[in-house]
Amino acid sequence: ATTHPLWPQIDKLTMEQLGYAQQGVEGGVWQLFAEEGEMKMYRRELEEGGLVVDPLKAVHQVRGATAHEMAHHFWSPDVRFEWDTSIEQMTVLDRISEDTLVFLQLHKRVWPTAQRDALFWSHIRKIPPSDPANADAHDTWIVCNQSTDHPDAPKDEKVVRVELTVCFVCQTFLDPPPAEGEAPTRDNLLTKITYCSVVNPGGWAPASVLRAVYKREYPKFLKRFTQYVVDKCAAQPINF
Numbered sequence: 001a002t003t004h005p006l007w008p009q010i011d012k013l014t015m016e017q018l019g020y021a022q023q024g025v026e027g028g029v030w031q032l033f034a035e036e037g038e039m040k041m042y043r044r045e046l047e048e049g050g051l052v053v054d055p056l057k058a059v060h061q062v063r064g065a066t067a068h069e070m071a072h073h074f075w076s077p078d079v080r081f082e083w084d085t086s087i088e089q090m091t092v093l094d095r096i097s098e099d100t101l102v103f104l105q106l107h108k109r110v111w112p113t114a115q116r117d118a119l120f121w122s123h124i125r126k127i128p129p130s131d132p133a134n135a136d137a138h139d140t141w142i143v144c145n146q147s148t149d150h151p152d153a154p155k156d157e158k159v160v161r162v163e164l165t166v167c168f169v170c171q172t173f174l175d176p177p178p179a180e181g182e183a184p185t186r187d188n189l190l191t192k193i194t195y196c197s198v199v200n201p202g203g204w205a206p207a208s209v210l211r212a213v214y215k216r217e218y219p220k221f222l223k224r225f226t227q228y229v230v231d232k233c234a235a236q237p238i239n240f
């Protein structure tokens, strides 16, 4: 409901993150650190208070699923364990509205660092095509995850809470377009994805360990997630 006290922050951050995701990776500020097929992963080396908080930006494109299908499965708590191998526990603490949930997630421990958890609101939204000019681009879908506080979140002394801002932006193109008068099939679907994240580990963790974990885990994470959605939706009617 747009009357919730968090709504103004949710609305503002979501649109800011959309703009941030749509900025290109030119200009030399972004360093390409992983490339697999259509997926390119960039990072900026950034430390805050001696902690590695390297912003990450990944661009990817996949055939066979829509932006809506990708965004929905990224947002939905029901399928989180099917693709996210980084989490041990996950609870939905609150339903702010039908498109905004508050998650509490316990992440698997990354030796030798202390175990982490993440408490964040997660908002999904469809951005209609701004002008009919980009007719080949269907709508854009965005999921924005932002750390927040919540009274019901249990505090476990042994677990360190990370701070995170994540956005997952998807846009579907009909490429190749279906034949004249034909309905699109999944062979016509090309979805471009931009994934941005800034994770502050919340407590000390060796820079070398974190950068190694990022380098290993993020490419695996995005590849596994997108393949999961393509496989899951393959036999289903297209959900634009």
Ligand SMILES: O=S(=O)(CCO)c1ccc(-c2ccc(C3CCCC3)c([C@@H]3C[C@@H]3c3ccccn3)c2)cc1
Pocket: 084, 086, 087, 105, 107, 110, 113, 116, 118, 145, 162, 164, 166, 197, 199, 200, 201, 205, 213, 214, 217, 218, 221
């Ligand atoms: O896109 S999401 O919103 C999807 C919902 O789950 C999301 C993604 C990643 C994280 C995350 C949380 C903690 C940590 C670290 C910090 C110190 C020790 C653990 C990491 C590190 C970067 C590495 C990582 C990246 C991807 C997958 C697993 N591991 C990532 C949280 C949320």
